[in-house]
Structure formats: C-alpha cells, structure tokens
Amino acid sequence: MSADTQFHVHHDSPEVRGRRERLGVRLLIVADGAFVFGLIFSYFYLRNLDANGGWLPKGAHYMSALSGWWTAVPLAIAALAHRTGERRRDSFKALSIITLVALLAGAYYQWHQLAHMPFIVKDTGGFEGAYASMWVLIAGANMFHYLLGSFIALGLVLRNGRAKVDAVLETWRLRTAGSWFTWIAISGVACAITTSFIH
Amino acid sequence: MTTVEYQVSSRPVPNPAKSLITKLHMGTGMVVGAIFAFGTYFWLRSGEDMTVAHNVNRVLLISMFMWSFGFLIGIGAFIGPFRWLIGKDLTDEEQLFLAGDGQGVSRYFRYCTDHKVVGIQYLVGVMVMLGAGGTLAMMIRTNLLSPGSKFVTPVIYNSLVGLHGITMIVAMIVVSTGPFGNFILPIMIGARDMAFPRLNALSWWVLFTAIPVLCSAWFLGGIPTGWTAYAPLSVQAGPGMNAFIATIIIFAISTAVAGANITATVVTMRAKGMKWNRVPIFVVGATMSVALAIPAFPTFMVSMIMTALDRTVNTTFFDANFGGSGWLYAHLFWIMGHPEVYVILIPGVAILMEIVPVFVRKPLFSYNAAILGFAGISGLSGLVWAHHMYMSGWLPLLNGPFMITTEMISVPTGLIFLVILGTLWRGKPWMKLPMLSVYAFLWNMLIGGITGVYLSDVPADNYLHGSMYVTAHFHYTLMGAALTGAIAGLAYWFPKMTGRMLHEKAGYTAFWFTQIGFQILFLGMFIAGAEGQPRRVADYAHTYATSDRISTIGAYLIGIGMITLLWAVIHSWRKGDVAPQNPWGAKTLEWTVPFPVPLENFDELPVITSDPYGYGRSEK
Numbered sequence A: 001m002s003a004d005t006q007f008h009v010h011h012d013s014p015e016v017r018g019r020r021e022r023l024g025v026r027l028l029i030v031a032d033g034a035f036v037f038g039l040i041f042s043y044f045y046l047r048n049l050d051a052n053g054g055w056l057p058k059g060a061h062y063m064s065a066l067s068g069w070w071t072a073v074p075l076a077i078a079a080l081a082h083r084t085g086e087r088r089r090d091s092f093k094a095l096s097i098i099t100l101v102a103l104l105a106g107a108y109y110q111w112h113q114l115a116h117m118p119f120i121v122k123d124t125g126g127f128e129g130a131y132a133s134m135w136v137l138i139a140g141a142n143m144f145h146y147l148l149g150s151f152i153a154l155g156l157v158l159r160n161g162r163a164k165v166d167a168v169l170e171t172w173r174l175r176t177a178g179s180w181f182t183w184i185a186i187s188g189v190a191c192a193i194t195t196s197f198i199h
Numbered sequence B: 001m002t003t004v005e006y007q008v009s010s011r012p013v014p015n016p017a018k019s020l021i022t023k024l025h026m027g028t029g030m031v032v033g034a035i036f037a038f039g040t041y042f043w044l045r046s047g048e049d050m051t052v053a054h055n056v057n058r059v060l061l062i063s064m065f066m067w068s069f070g071f072l073i074g075i076g077a078f079i080g081p082f083r084w085l086i087g088k089d090l091t092d093e094e095q096l097f098l099a100g101d102g103q104g105v106s107r108y109f110r111y112c113t114d115h116k117v118v119g120i121q122y123l124v125g126v127m128v129m130l131g132a133g134g135t136l137a138m139m140i141r142t143n144l145l146s147p148g149s150k151f152v153t154p155v156i157y158n159s160l161v162g163l164h165g166i167t168m169i170v171a172m173i174v175v176s177t178g179p180f181g182n183f184i185l186p187i188m189i190g191a192r193d194m195a196f197p198r199l200n201a202l203s204w205w206v207l208f209t210a211i212p213v214l215c216s217a218w219f220l221g222g223i224p225t226g227w228t229a230y231a232p233l234s235v236q237a238g239p240g241m242n243a244f245i246a247t248i249i250i251f252a253i254s255t256a257v258a259g260a261n262i263t264a265t266v267v268t269m270r271a272k273g274m275k276w277n278r279v280p281i282f283v284v285g286a287t288m289s290v291a292l293a294i295p296a297f298p299t300f301m302v303s304m305i306m307t308a309l310d311r312t313v314n315t316t317f318f319d320a321n322f323g324g325s326g327w328l329y330a331h332l333f334w335i336m337g338h339p340e341v342y343v344i345l346i347p348g349v350a351i352l353m354e355i356v357p358v359f360v361r362k363p364l365f366s367y368n369a370a371i372l373g374f375a376g377i378s379g380l381s382g383l384v385w386a387h388h389m390y391m392s393g394w395l396p397l398l399n400g401p402f403m404i405t406t407e408m409i410s411v412p413t414g415l416i417f418l419v420i421l422g423t424l425w426r427g428k429p430w431m432k433l434p435m436l437s438v439y440a441f442l443w444n445m446l447i448g449g450i451t452g453v454y455l456s457d458v459p460a461d462n463y464l465h466g467s468m469y470v471t472a473h474f475h476y477t478l479m480g481a482a483l484t485g486a487i488a489g490l491a492y493w494f495p496k497m498t499g500r501m502l503h504e505k506a507g508y509t510a511f512w513f514t515q516i517g518f519q520i521l522f523l524g525m526f527i528a529g530a531e532g533q534p535r536r537v538a539d540y541a542h543t544y545a546t547s548d549r550i551s552t553i554g555a556y557l558i559g560i561g562m563i564t565l566l567w568a569v570i571h572s573w574r575k576g577d578v579a580p581q582n583p584w585g586a587k588t589l590e591w592t593v594p595f596p597v598p599l600e601n602f603d604e605l606p607v608i609t610s611d612p613y614g615y616g617r618s619e620k
C-alpha cells in the first residue's frame, strides 16, 4: 500500500461479527469443558479406585458435601442476572452490577474455602490423600472461572453506555458473555454434584 | 451464511497512532518477561528453604509462568482486552497498526495480527524446533552407534530422548496448521483475515514463550521421563521436569486459542458460494485437526497440573500410598495422546490430497470419501486410548474392546489411501517437487499403518510393547507420513509465501537423502525392536549391534537431507527464482492473489461457483 492511496478498513456486518465471536467463545468453552470433564473423571476414578484406602483423609477431615454448592450458587445468580439483563436492556445496568457482585462475592468465598481447608497435614503442609487433592484442584478450577467471569462482568459494567460500539454488535457480545456465564454456572453445578460424593 | 460487508471507514493511511501499542515489540516482551521471571525467582527464593525439592519446584514453576505472562504484557498482548475492559476499544488506526500496515520486516517481531505474518512466524518457529529436535535425534543415534558407547552419559541420554520427543511432538502439532493453516487457509477460503486476528497473534506468541521454557530444561538437569512424562517418575524427577510441565500448559493454551480461531474462521468466513462440498480438502483437514485438538488437549493440561501440584504442594494424585494412581495419569495422558496423533497426521495428509489433483490435473477422487475418512479417524481416535495401557494391568477385560476400536481405524485410513490412489489412477503426474512426497507418503503410511495394526493386537503387543518396534512404528506415521506431507506443503506453497520458487535440485537431493535414510533408519529399528531391543535405553546388547549401526547410518543420511532442505529454503527465500502468481496452475483461491499478498488479501471478495478441483472440465 502506498502512502498516498486511500485504505479501506473492511468490517463485516455486526450481525456476522457477533455470531462469529459467539462461535469462538463457544469453542473455547468446549476446551474448558474438556478440562472440567478431566477433573470430574479423575475425581470419580480415584474415588472408586480408593487405592490403599487412601481416598479420604485419615482423620476424617473433609469438606461438607454442601461446600461445592455454596460456590455454585453465586455462579448461578450471576448467570441468571446476566441472562435477564440481556432480555431487559433497560435494567441491564443494575443487573450487570448484580452479576459482578455475585462473582466477586463467590470468588471471595471460594478463596475463603481454599484458605481454610481442613485436610492440610500440619508438618509437611501437604494434602491428606486423593480426596483432598481432587477437592483443591476442582476448587482451583472454580476460582479460575470466577476470576475470568469477574473480568468479563467488570468490563460489561464499565463499558455500559461508555464504549462507542455498534448497538447490534454489543447485543451480540452480551449474548456471547452470556454463553460464558451460563457455562461457568453449569460447570459449578457439575463440580458441586461431583464433590457431593465424598465417601 | 451471510457475508454482507460494508465499509465503515475510508481515509488516508494514518500515521501510526501515538498509542502504547506502537512502542512494544518482541524485545520489550523479552525484557518484561525476564524481569518478571527473575524478579519472581529471587523474591520467592529468599523466603524458601531451597534444599527442599517441593520449594525448588514451586519457585521454578511460578517463575516460568511469570516469564510467559510478563512477555505477553511486554509485547502488548493484553492491551486489547484491557481497552475492552475500560470501554475504549481499539480504534481502526490502532487495528491497522497491529495488522502491520507499512511496517516492513519489523512486523514479524511485533504482536502482529496479519494472518500472513503469523504464518511466517510459525514457519520459522517450526523450522527452529524441528532443527533442535533433529539435532537431539542425531545425538541419540550417535550414542547408539555401537554398544557400550560413551558418547553421552545414561542420564543425559534420557534427557536427549525426552527432549527430542516433546520438541518434535510440539513442532509436529503445529507444523502444518501453523504455517499453512494461518498463511494459506484464510486466502483459500476467500477471507480477508482470520476470525480473531488478535487471538491469532496470541496463539503464536504464547507458543513462542514456551520455547525458552523448554530449552531451560536442559540447564535444569534435563527430563528423565521421555515425552510421555509418566507418573510417578515425573513427580520424583529433578527440576528440569518443571520446564516440561510449564511448556505443556503454555502450549495447551496456545492450541486451544489457535483451534478456536481456525475453526471459527472456516465455519463463518468462507467466500460466498463456498458451500461445504466446495471447501478445499486441506481446509477440511486442517479444521478437523484443530477442532479435534480443542476437546483432546485439555486432559493433558489436567494431568500436567496434577503433576505440578504433586511436585509443589504435596498433593497425592499419583501417589498410590495416599489414594493416588499412576493409571489416572496414563488415562488422562492418552485420552489426549491418541487423538493427538491424528491432530498431527490429518493436516499432513490433507496437504497431499490438495496437491495430487493439481499435479495430475484430475479432480480429487471421491471428495466425500476423504471427508468420511477424516471424520471416521477423528471420531474413533477418542475411543482407543487404552491400547497404550494393555500391559499396565488396568482392566485386562477391556483390552479386547480397545483392540477392536483401534483396528477399526484402519477402515477410514483405507479410505484415505483410496482417495489418493484413485486420484492418481490413470493420471499423468507432473513430477514436480511437491508430488514426490505423495509417493513417499503412500509407502511410509502403509508401513506405519500396518505395523500399527500389529501393535494394536494384544498378544503381539504383549511382546512388542516398550520396544524399538514401537518407536519405528510411530516414526513411520509421524515423520514418514505427517512430516512428509508438511514438507510437500512447504514446496507447494513456498512460491505464495515467499514469492520465490523452492530450489528444485536441492529439493530433490534433500528428498532422496531424507527418504532413503529414513527407510534405512527405521527398517533397521524394526528389526532391532522385533528382536527385543527396548526403547529409551542408552545401551544395548551386542545382538542388536548390526541393526543399530544400520539405523545410525540412516539417521546421518536424514541429517544430510534435512540440512540440504534447510539450505534450499534459506537460499531460495533470499535469491531463488521469482515465482509467477500461479506456478502450478492450481484452481484454489490462494493462487488468485499476487505476491506480496495485500494486507486484506482481496480487493473484491471472490464468489465461488464450482468445486476447487474442476480439472479437465470446461472452464467457466
């Protein structure tokens, strides 16, 4: 391109771009889904194998079966708030703040759980057995979902009314974000079901 | 699918905006990355007892990830997401700058979103990786020249084998979909760029950060585990293992991003009229490959994160004393590991299928059979993983079913042979450089495939597992078939990517040295393996001396061939014959654009009215 010519920046229509972005995010959700599947598979594999009776910690220190559900609830609230906001755009601002607050609160609670795990071996700082190992890994995956979700939710709050973008494209982007929020809620529930099976 | 487009802006080419983006490049990335890595290292180190392995592992691993993170900050990878976050999206000027508009060679060292730049970056990166992996292979074979060799110590030998393995696997996963999937594929489908240009740059630069991490394994005492990194050996291994773990995790992120990008590009950005049955077969193959990687690779990441946790914070995923299991590792690894073979193989085969019609001037024989073959292979590849675990003691009851699913893969593989042979049938091949690889592929894949059937057979595997026979088998498939396909792609698309023809004579010389050396090396290895020589062992009994010496001679011939090819690439790139726009007279879209390919590829987006292999039919 020589400097004296006009250069045209081509953009596909917002409709096309919006669909495309949603497909991209859904494909990344497939990858993340395979990751979560790997965790759930491993949990049940080690639980059913119970090698040398080492699945549960010796001193019966384990999380309550509800622990996973408590971290899934904020994910579900966030997804619900966002999904509602998608449909009722006039109240999106308030709902997007609810989404963000739910995710941040959930992230805090997840961190709190991780900071107070009952099954750390005092002298080595290690984990008492396979259940404890699996639990911390699943909690870590939830934490990753919370943090990435919070980033997206924060963006949606900050951008609302600020960003100069095509309205159609922005609507598509809300749907795309909705795909992610729905997925992390589903994943949270799947992990909660998994960690309900302790013994 | 609507492809309505409209122009939002039309203005003089802007001066690069005075944005932070314009000041960042690979150098700033490396500086920030190094500061992050060494800063983290010395900061964490000061508070830890560094005589405890867990602490060393923790400090090293975190430092490695901080290198990658810091590099990405320093090259500007997070500017886009950050600007999105605060509601100030990148302007058209900034996007144009990111696309490398008017930046000459320097754009290859930036966070450049132009798919053609990313393709060249991948090409050079892959050649570096193959060169490194090949050098390691030469050292392995030199040590195996004669029994009792003291060329390297057994510990170093283990590292050579492991690093050769993982370097080659990583290189081979991206060898076709990296350079050609990025440079050629969007043009082939009539698109202006990839679906997500910034993710495209991200996938390359994330992969780039893995390279120094993997190299650092060498200075941290190497890896003793082979590329499969089986637990619990990998949990007990020295500090070099951290580099392996970090490499895999970083690489898995790169492949997920690249896979989503290429798939979305092909699904949503094909030219008007390019229905699914008009998509060039390379595009189909590359898409199936990356789409297969999306669900397959994360389980490898899971297994590596588990290994990392076992090594750093005393979890017990793989410690059978505390409820862990080495089988778990094997499952997670091979649920990724077998599909990965086809992630590597399918694009290589698809390149050859793209080439044959062009050089015999006949339509591709049974396009549908080719698709069915790829789809069948991809589908079945998820159901065969435990054939790597026949002898592990895990549920011998299931050995039979896994044997059957594995052997079923021969059927779609047969379709692929049928398609290539059918296209060749009664054709008059134009024997140019790319075409040679087609015949090499047919021969190599036949041997690789049939020996795979033997290995899938439980009684035969009882004897052959863990032997050099296995090593020879998968080299026939991965190198003999997939790499041969990729080299054909290089010869075929070299004119489009560099504007010059690949040196024909040097190319022929390279081909014959490589292929003849290859047969000598691995046929020798089949014999040694069938006689019982174990793989991954630094020394061997005198019985195998002749076979091993033959193999090493073959390896050196490959070395000569590959150096010749490297010379041909460098020489031709710099001062080869200038290529015409369509040197092969091919009908796919990439040959309709001039060299250098303009920033957005097409002035007017093409409209497709027929399939891409209409040779011998009347022109429109």
Ligand SMILES: [Cu+2]
Residues within 6 Å of the ligand: B337, B338, B341, B384, B385, B387, B388
């Ligand atoms: Cu396999």
